[in-house]
Amino acid sequence: MIRVWKTTLKLRMLIGFIVILIFGGLLISRAFDLQIIEGQRLKMLAREQFRANVYFTPERGNIYSSNGSILAASVNVPGIAVDPLMVGHKLRNAEKLSKLTGISYAKIIKILNRRIQFAWIKKRVSGQTAKDVEKQGIGGVIIVKQPVRYYPNGTLLAHVLGFVGINDNGLSGIEYKYNKFLKGNKRALKVLHDGLGQYIFIRGFGLKKATHGDNIYLTINKQLQFITQYYLDKEAKAADSKGAFAILMDPNTGAILAMADYPDFNPNYYWKYSARYWRNRAVTDDFEPGSTMKPFVVAAALSEGLVKPDTVINCYHGIYSLDGITVHDVENWFGRFSVNQIVEYSSNVGECRIGMKFKKSQLYNWFSLWGFGHTPHAGLLGEAKGIIRPLSKWSEVGPCEMAFGQGISVTGLQEMAGLSAIANGGRIIKPYIIKKIVNAYGKVIYKAKSKYLKRIITSRIDKEVKYMMRLVVKGGTGQYSNLIDFKVSGKTGTGQIADPKTGKYYKNRYTASFMAFVPYKHPELAMLVVQQEPSKIGYYGGAVSAPVVRSVFQNALNILNIYPGGNAYIKQSKTGADLNGNLSTASGGTENASINDSGVMQDLKGDTIYQALKILKKYKFAVKISGSGYLYYQSIKPGTNTGNEKVIVLKFRPGKYYAPANLKIAKKNKK
């Protein structure tokens, strides 16, 4: 038996080898088939099963104010949708949905009876409503979150920001103009997923998400924007103006600090307003500037040596005819007046006669230098460039009319650029509203720089023009803009509106404007207010627009901590301040705290800081304050003569005030 087993060993091994060879060959051929012949196709199939392309929708970038407060942002808002084919018990579920969403029962039934796989019940619901609907667990009802543009400040800066339509595309304002920056890029990401559909990020597969939109920072100061909008709205309503706008700017940098339009609209519900509400009048509308053109023409005449500030011009008592036109002044009391007075009292006749001293080409070039007729390129949507007729179409009396702002159209931004040049010492500056653009990874991809285009008037002439504009506010047509603590310079303007059909001026339709800067000698703020067709209060720029400027300046100067000069009130530092009564002021110089040598010091004990400072106003000391609460110490004793004193030190502490006598008693008791 063993022998047989041994003799057949070789045979069995051979058979085994052959079997292994056959199976091995089959395996190898199958492996060859799978790996080589079918390899590519099978790899593709496997990839399709385990790999997926996930599309990340980019988030639209935010828009911020200059100090980083959100002006526009996208949020995911829940909405309720259904697959009508999947919804059972339609009548009962329709009733539930109707109760929760506030949509009528009939409307929901209509939706549920449609033979489609997706329909909206309500596109935007509150988070709570979404949760309540989810709790009901109705089959076929789904909560869909989708990005919605939200403007948390409501109407604030609405005309500049614009709004976003469906598909996340900007339709107006900054949202439209900078859509390509804000929108970001949709990106497909290759990921692996398991049988449950969960994504697994492993080596070799990117982690990069969609490139979110860039964030845009504007030069707008939110607080200044609010007060500008608030006072413009208030005065425009009071004057019953058809429209109005205001621009507040830093004349030294060109940064637009506030830009307001009337009437306003809420961009969160833009579709509820007609299109005329969406227009940003401050940049799209051109208008005949009227007398606000006068300082620009006078500056040009001074630069060309055609007049001097004290040159006397016959104003013919307010009525002057030449070449078929008659120029009128508001009042007929202008006789012979200096150039200073022509600007102060806004004499059209005087200005016409200055205009006529120019050669046509000379005046045309000056308009161009001031920026009239050119797009300002401030970074806003729809910037108009105004209208200056070609030189060949100027009539003989063209320079006369244009010198007082007729027959020429300008935009608010152009006037602000010109006004800023007067305010900042004679350099034309480019207004701008985009402060910087920062991408989704925090990298600054654009940063604005102040851009001085060119110096157009010398500083001597600039000072002369500034002085003329100061006279306008001090005693001329712009007195409603006067402030107590600060010196304002400005110019009023009342332009007639032309009938586009006939080309003639309407008799009772005006554009009332006022432009000004403050503080007079070293301006920090420049502002233009234009009211279109005011019908109450009056129609003069000095009556309806100057009060807006006054109110805004008054509050803006406080907000910006601009010191008016006068008394020096100093909060005492821990190390102790060196006080000589000399403080740097907003007007650029130093204000010496003058001493009232005949004053007798009052008893201030128990006063609050405000009460004490109010009393000390009349003494004109430098006042050094420490602590807070009620006054318990004053360095100049009550009843003493303040003649030689330069500084008074006041100390305050919180809690109830104790008279010195009481204090002594309290100390004794303590001992």
Added chain:
Amino acid sequence: MSKIKPYFIVLVIILTVLGIFYVWTTMESIKLGYNITKLNNIKSKLEHKHKELLIKKTALSSPSRIYGIAGKMGFIYPKEGEIIMVHD
């Protein structure tokens, strides 16, 4: 044959260890992948929540709202001359 055998055994052991190591790293990598996904989701949710809160804060502190509330409480903007500026 006897000389080759130890080398063969060592080779098999090395290959086995390498194989186990490879499987272990792959498993760890997948586990980490899951964790990354989970953390990404949490991060994303927190980012959204943060943004929502920021927007809510902005809406609550919007100047027009504050002005309205202040007005109801009797606060008004100070008039000219009522403000005394104190320097640091």
